[in-house]
Amino acid sequence: MEEHFDVLVVGGGINGAGIARDLAGRGWKVILAEASDFAAHTSSSSTKLIHGGLRYLEYFEFSLVRKALQEREVLLKSAPHIIWPLRFVMPHDKAMRPAWMVRIGLFLYDHLAHREVLPGSTSVNLRSSKLGAPLKAQYKRGFVYSDGWVDDARLVLLNALDARDKGAEMLTRSPVTSVQRHAQGWTAQIATPEGPRQVHARALVNAAGPWAESFLRAVAQPVQGEALATKHLRLVKGSHIIVKRCFEHDHAYIFQNPDKRIIFAIPYEGEYTLIGTTDVELAPAALEGFAKASIDESEIAYLCSQASRYFTKPVLPADVVWTYAGVRPLLDDASGDPSAVTRDYLLETNTLGAPLLSVWGGKITTFRKLAEDAADLVGAMLGDRRSAWTEKAMLPGGDLREWIGAPVRPDSDFERLVAAVNQRYPYLPPKLARRLARAYGSRIDRVLGTAARISDLGMAVAPGLYAIELRYLQREEWACSADDVLWRRSKLGLHYSEAERAAVAAWFQQNPL
Template structure:
């Protein structure tokens, strides 16, 4: 039987991938098991923001907001290709929160996290400032502040890629069907490829992490055979993508009469991303999809502020996800904490190998969550104070793959790429630089023209990129390529997906598990 892993991780979302990266960088042997694709569920269904969460201040979540604000600038340094600053405009509605409350919240937001790189908040005269032009004339006063945009599913993939390059074994399309403790102080974990392509495999591990997101309690009960308190609150969030509503690269944060907020964000050059919603969810997280009530809710909030009006039928794409929040017994689903909580079973003191289950969390704080998980696990594995797995903390200064740009200067990097590869169309050069950063030459190789990139699948997708994604980034299906490694699904011709599926040599799910086209 093969040598035991130090750590086995169930779940290939942002938390599982982040923990895998952190552990592998400490010299631990790691196995990451994901039943579908990386970031296939919750982690690809976010609002795609690295942010402190301005509205969480209203719920006194000061620790969470401070940690998220600090992480905002850390992550901006580590991945300047897939994370960049974004200005938000908050129109003031007199019937909502009073102006003094908004100013106080923005003052705290500016100062809680030791802001360094991002501009501070300021007041706006929407009658004179260009950002007021798309808004109805009723809105004369507003505020602006800064957060960051993130390509969420790529963030997951790059964490998994870095983990693999540091020695972790990453298995996608592989289900963990059973995990049992053995008499020799190890976990025995059974994995099975979903497509049945190879025989089931049994591995052993000194510790187990349950980062299954919405399925965390299912893994505890059905895989690990443990009857632990539920502690899970599933909350559904949905988004709509519509043709571009306004000019400019600013986003808007819109206060609604239920004290929630809805975002309007520039998306994929030609579109505007609208959302999100908060609804209790009690069914299978794999079956989640936007409903008519959510469409109407988003449209109503947007139409309250914008001159250009939107209808549910305007959506070119919609997606939904289920947030696996820690159940803090709050009756208001919007006020349920977004903080993370660990449930730990076993450990050296109990004479059994530990199991750490992750509840809750935000994509912004995934790196700190991973650090905290390791700080909890190492003592339970009898390794506190040892040097074998070192350094203790390292991820705050190690760029993610493609993020090692001098000075984090994306524009300078893009200019050099266009100079070195003048045959790349400007739009394609920009997309490659944003998606792959300094790894772009691994995709382009020695190519000296578009004709050397292989088959053109349409919409700027060439064979060289597909091959790179399969070879380096764990892509297996057309959906992996078009909707998670990229958002080319919004841009390519109708026949691209069929051609790509034929090239990759297999069929895929008709419904993309939580991501439903219009």
């Protein structure tokens, strides 16, 4: 039996989830199909920054930087539990860029868009500041500026949750095996875990990320042999390493490299430092069968070498405790250097038959604006323009007013939430209370329910992870496996031993949904 929808969205990364949320909030009947898990690929493998992209100023991407800086403010206010301000230290290296050039860049960065939440840039004497303590003595001065940090995988989840709350049907582990274009709509075959489904949608949104081009070439069946794929993607792998904490303070570093690239060294999960990223071009064949990208030894060596140019204590490959890699689907703009390829997005409409919208490129910071623009275009193609709504809207868990009263600023608001959680659930260990507040924000009571003591949380499957939370993640957040929980719904896998990770896997085997 064929089911009918207004829009089928293909892809459950940040762009697909954001578009589904926006469309559903405008009243469209939406179904989203993701072949793997939400944020299983690119959208959980970013450098986890909400930023304007300071280095893009060198490529004169002023429009992109302004758009990203505007969105930075919007997102910081929409989800203060998973997005928060972060200060960055740039040690000045005379051999890289002159100080006057850095100052001009930071002035532009401070003033290209209106700022309410984040402080502006300043200079710092690294020899007399704690910010210089981990650095080699040759770095005597530096610059400090603001950006934001995000739990990228949970950002995707929050968009998916909001889309579902607004009526969208959100499918994971459900690849679209074929779509046939007709004059009045699209017929799609979806292989769900429960069996095949056939759906009819008036419009199709191709938000398949790194697979957006191959989806149009290999899965979509056009009318009368027309070519649906008119653009080319450049697939650029970005890899990261995690090492034990390299410094004690709460700022991050941005390091300039001799190859004119930059890397970040960012406080991560309390005990670690995240270092990345690389830019390695991939052939499309590398992603056949939804293969997951992985880091190469040469990338590990590169990141260790560049970080060691700055840190007094060298970063060695043997220090790496975890790695991850993602593939950025960048729109091919004929740039020779992968680092120079634009991070902006292009939304391409095709109305030669049933409406088709393809998402080319993009970055996590601008996902909300991309989704808003996409929903505007879909409405126009369907002949029914509906009003945008997400700019002032909170993401699930982000509205803290019932817990803390009127908001003041995102970072202090979150600390007030933690205090309120500790007061309402005094039996929670402080570390667990903070983690749950970070993950779920004002929805923490949906996880804990009526639990009045620690024993009400059920079995401790692993340290700080109880059955009550796993059941919530199964029931509400599409978690089907240990990997879903340990590496995307959280980063607990980084803190657990192999035996503890195995215990979580065993729980899922013993407690299927």
